[in-house]
Amino acid sequence: MKVLRQILKPQKAAVDWDKIKLLAFDCDGVLTRGGIIYGNEGQELKDFDARDGLGFMMLRSTDIQTAVITGRTSEAVARRCADLKIDHVYQKIPYKLKLAEELLQKLGLGFENMLFMGDDWNDFPLMMAVAVSVCPADAADGIPHLVDYVTHAKGGQGAVRECIEMVLKNKGIYEQAIQAYLARIS
Template identity: 40%
Template structure:
């Protein structure tokens, strides 16, 4: 985990609990976790880049990604591995420098390619069997935060990083 420079995330089942709420007005609603948001904010503070690659397209995801200043956002993607390969080329990164968290079978190609792979506790069995680490938390309930802290504890003195983050009086987005 010491070499990770880019965290790549799926959305449904990772940043959310996987539930879809579609109103009669055809607007899609998603529930995000503020602790995951803080984890992403701390990851950015530590110098890590972040990306979302998701199969669905949602205004809620675009809004949340903008709030959290996610560096790269790809929605409506059927071939996630192809998009990741293009992103790695653009950023001049190697596969071992990325971490990916996914929860379902469409995430398997990236999970098998990533330097470090994570799945939330609520991931399907085949995914949990294929990843390096399964978090104690489920998607939408702190799994991303748990992953970020695991990475940062390997890369830095985490307590010192948090202390610096707090007292730098950063504008915090959760």
């Protein structure tokens, strides 16, 4: 896998965290544990982690935009993203890299401004294009060896929150984000 990474994404310079303006996430296996549950009426149910949600709320006081780019379509995902006020939500996207290019162009940004967190091979092309690639601890075999950062938490169990906190800390705005969040809820 290390040879594959060297071929597809050679060693890069240190991340300029001030340039990171867009955090994008896959859904199944990242925002959720990856399981899909169908109710008796055929509705699709998803299990989201509340800690991840609070991480998104901490971002609201920053200039960082958020996106969810997922290969499936689910009303539960749409509702959760609306609840969290995710800036950009794209469902049923088989080619995430192409969509990301279009989104970045629309925002006047480049891949050097983007972090993407995915967990499987369908996320791999986008992971190799962005400034910072992240995966949860339980990502598909091989993926953890190819990304820039592997969370300690598993997908759907605080991995997104860990990723968000890592970004805020590296940008030097973690405490500021917490204070702004606390001010909003006080």
